Amino acid sequence: MTKLPNIGKPATNALELLEITTLEQVAAHDEKTLLKIHGVGPKAIGILKEALADRGLAFNETSTESTTSGVDFAVFCDFNCDNAPKKRIIRDYLIASASGDRTALENVLEASFVWTVPGEFQIKGRDEFIAELIANLQEVSALEVQSLLSHGKEGSAHGTVTNKKGKHVYFSDIFTFQSNKPDAKISKLTSFVVIEK
Known part of the structure; x- marks a missing residue:
């Protein structure tokens, strides 16, 4: 594994927060998505592109545009949800x-959706x-979904x-769907949230 080159502290910190610490991990992402991350600018991308080329690597060219079209922030998650429709619904x-x-x-x-944040509030409708x-x-810079699970109605x-x-x-969100059907809508959401000061 090849460590990241010197791309500046803000860009390095931003990538490290997403657990991207090597060129091989950078190569798993596309250039457009990385540019949307707070702290990662064109200069850092240029340095990364050159370092990748030096090692026979390149940015991933697989686009997630259809899923993330219309959003101006980076999205990191499993986009392969075709065999698990409720995972796709949660991702969406x-x-x-x-x-x-x-x-x-x-x-x-x-x-009749109900959102509950335990100990804080509940919103009905x-x-x-x-x-x-x-x-x-x-104003969001990046959304990183670390795990996505579904089974039955949950x-x-x-x-x-x-x-x-x-x-x-x-965040940690627990979803309840209106039924076991693959296209069921979300009926309840319980969210646990920690906001950095």
Whole structure:
């Protein structure tokens, strides 16, 4: 494994937070996505591109544009959800909630949706949830989904949202779907959240 070249402290720190510490790990990502990360600019990308070429590597050319089209932040997660439709629904929910995409949220949440943050609050109703989400929307730099699980009527995900100022929100979400059907909508969500000060 080849360590990252000197790309500057902000870019190095941003990549390390995503556990990208080697050129081989950089090569697993596409250039456009890495450029969306707070702290990683064109100069760092140029240095990485040159270092990759020196080792016979290159940025991944596989695009995730269809899944992340319309979002101006980097998304790191398993995009291979074709055999697990509820994982795809959870992934789409996470991207839509980070971007404030009302239409996408309406497509994955049932009308009587309930969101609970234990010890803090509970919001009943999809429209009320979306209004609250949009009222408190942050400018996101990156969404990293570290795990995505689904089984039957339940699912879970945890990860990190990084805003444009470099602050992190760590989340763990537990989803309940309205049924076992592959296209079932999300009926309940329990979220555990830690916001970096």
